[in-house]
Amino acid sequence: MIDELExxxxxxxxxxxxxxVNGTPWKGEIPVEDVLLDVLRSRVGLTGTKRGxxxxxxxxxxxxxxxxxxxxxxxxxxxxxxxxxTTVEGLADGDVxxxxxxxxxxxxxxxxxxxxxxxxxxxxxxxxDNPSPTYDEIAHWLTGNICRCGxxxxxxxxxxxxxxxxxx
Amino acid sequence: MLSxxxxxHPTTIEEASSELARLGDQAxxxxxxxxxxxxxxxxxxxxxxxxxxxxxxxxDGISSNNGEVRIGTAVTHRRLETDPVIHxxxxxxxxxxxxxxxxxxxxQGTLGGNLCFADPHADPGTALxxxxxxxxxxxxxGGRQLPLAEFLVGTYETALQPGELLTEVRVPPLxxxxxxxxxxxxxxxxPTANVAAALSVRxxxxxxxxxxxxxxxxxxxxxxxxxxxxxxxxxxxxxxxxRDSKPYxxxxxxxxxxxxxxxxxxxxxxxxxxxxxxxxxxxxxxxxH
Ligand SMILES: Cc1cc2nc3c(=O)[nH]c(=O)nc-3n(C[C@H](O)[C@H](O)[C@H](O)COP(=O)(O)OP(=O)(O)OC[C@H]3O[C@@H](n4cnc5c(N)ncnc54)[C@H](O)[C@@H]3O)c2cc1C
Ligand code: FES
Ligand code: FES
Numbered sequence: 001m002i003d004e005l006e007x008x009x010x011x012x013x014x015x016x017x018x019x020x021v022n023g024t025p026w027k028g029e030i031p032v033e034d035v036l037l038d039v040l041r042s043r044v045g046l047t048g049t050k051r052g053x054x055x056x057x058x059x060x061x062x063x064x065x066x067x068x069x070x071x072x073x074x075x076x077x078x079x080x081x082x083x084x085x086t087t088v089e090g091l092a093d094g095d096v097x098x099x100x101x102x103x104x105x106x107x108x109x110x111x112x113x114x115x116x117x118x119x120x121x122x123x124x125x126x127x128x129d130n131p132s133p134t135y136d137e138i139a140h141w142l143t144g145n146i147c148r149c150g151x152x153x154x155x156x157x158x159x160x161x162x163x164x165x166x167x168x
Numbered sequence: 169m170l171s172x173x174x175x176x177h178p179t180t181i182e183e184a185s186s187e188l189a190r191l192g193d194q195a196x197x198x199x200x201x202x203x204x205x206x207x208x209x210x211x212x213x214x215x216x217x218x219x220x221x222x223x224x225x226x227x228d229g230i231s232s233n234n235g236e237v238r239i240g241t242a243v244t245h246r247r248l249e250t251d252p253v254i255h256x257x258x259x260x261x262x263x264x265x266x267x268x269x270x271x272x273x274x275x276q277g278t279l280g281g282n283l284c285f286a287d288p289h290a291d292p293g294t295a296l297x298x299x300x301x302x303x304x305x306x307x308x309x310g311g312r313q314l315p316l317a318e319f320l321v322g323t324y325e326t327a328l329q330p331g332e333l334l335t336e337v338r339v340p341p342l343x344x345x346x347x348x349x350x351x352x353x354x355x356x357x358x359p360t361a362n363v364a365a366a367l368s369v370r371x372x373x374x375x376x377x378x379x380x381x382x383x384x385x386x387x388x389x390x391x392x393x394x395x396x397x398x399x400x401x402x403x404x405x406x407x408x409x410x411r412d413s414k415p416y417x418x419x420x421x422x423x424x425x426x427x428x429x430x431x432x433x434x435x436x437x438x439x440x441x442x443x444x445x446x447x448x449x450x451x452x453x454x455x456x457h
Contacts, residue, residue, distance in 0.1 A: 010172065012173060013173075032174065033169075033172050034170075035170070035205065054209060056206070056270070056273055059272065062272060068275040069272050070272050070275050071276070074201065074205040075201070076201055078175070079201075122271065143270055143357070144269065144270020144271055144272055144357065145270075
């Protein structure tokens with residue numbers, strides 16, 4: 001719960017929402033000014049989605065809302081009412097990793113790993129939109145997902161490999 | 169944490185307008201929020217009310233009638249980037265939209281939010297100017313229409329009056345034989361400079377041309393004087409005239425040095441981009457009208 005001490009100012013309006021998070025409905029009463037990132041991390045309890053720049057620039061907070069990648073740091077959570085949100089926790093099926101997660105591990109597409117949840121979600125959205133992306137299309141799609149460890153080539157390779165696996 | 173506010177959800181343009189008029193400075197229009205949430209987070213504004221316009225029916229459509237394309241204010245960048253009507257009829261706009269920010273900004277942000285925020289470092293307006301777009305504005309006293317060139321007044325400034333909202337962008341068809349192109353250059357996620365050109369060529373000469381530049385000065389602008397001078401020039405002459413247009417561009421565009429580039433750099437790069445955009449439009453690389 002994001003308490004008022006941390007918030008510093010009193011909420012003026014709350015609203016009740018039902019958000020399907022990784023396939024499971026989550027119901028709650030939330031302040032209308034809460035962004036999705038905070039609701040996911042502090043209320044739903046899923047901390048895989050990371051806080052970075054809070055300016056829609058870095059992509060660490062990328063999640064999918066009804067399949068579309070958005071910056072959860074700057075997306076008002078009430079907008080997700082009635083919608084399906086997918087976070088990095090929703091990629092694996094139990095112990096079976098998503099092919100993208102397998103490929104990231106195989107190619108060492110992470111060093112510190114801070115950007116990885118966002119990279120994976122952006123990559124997931126890309127392959128939904130374009131199952132056979134070229135290297136240039138991958139680079140264009142991922143321009144908004146910054147990796148300070150410089151794992152870009154391994155990330156692109158991972159996406160190309162998963163696309164090829166799916167074609168085979 | 170964002171400073172707290174209330175959210176209103178009007179379902180008609182009139183209702184939105186009367187709420188805006190009633191609440192005055194306390195309220196701001198909220199579309200995608202891609203810009204607004206950052207403004208609130210950074211303490212630049214502290215509104216008591218957000219007036220959410222996304223639940224007003226009819227503001228999120230794209231339609232084409234007798235060649236005129238109508239785009240609702242709440243249509244997202246992503247939709248414009250991928251929509252078949254936009255690709256077929258306004259390819260330079262589709263191209264401009266594909267460069268906006270990143271995939272998340274394009275999924276969340278709307279065309280109307282982009283035009284109304286009037287950040288000079290923006291792309292769609294530059295493309296829309298060479299299509300001679302106009303905007304439809306809703307208010308308490310009904311609607312009014314303005315050419316986009318008059319709607320864009322300056323940095324963060326539009327012709328919107330209190331209580332008014334942008335409802336639609338209207339784009340007349342380019343005549344047969346016209347071609348358009350859009351080019352941009354960037355160092356960060358926002359453009360350093362962008363240009364658009366629309367061109368009709370007759371017997372190897374410029375029959376008519378429209379040119380627009382964004383990001384260099386306080387707002388995106390048409391280069392009407394230069395357009396006039398290019399009339400009747402061969403494509404080769406036109407190329408040279410554009411590359412030599414730096415004095416005119418400096419005078420016309422009031423270039424601003426900022427983090428994205430110095431004024432001198434922006435002018436030089438703009439003259440080159442203009443020449444390249446003309447060439448692309450002439451070759452039809454920017455797509456058919
Ligand atoms: C990281 C980042 C990168 C970006 N890069 C680019 C770029 O490369 N090129 C580019 O062109 N843009 C860029 N943008 C800007 C982006 O396009 C805009 O932020 C977005 O389109 C705003 O739309 P919105 O619907 O989210 O507007 P909101 O944030 O909801 O609103 C923006 C402003 O417009 C007003 N407003 C919105 N709709 C209306 C309306 N119908 N009538 C009257 N007023 C209205 C609001 O009151 C507010 O003042 C970038 C933004 C970010 C955050
Ligand atoms: S934290 Fe949201 S984009 Fe950086
Ligand atoms: S792995 Fe460290 S920022 Fe990408």
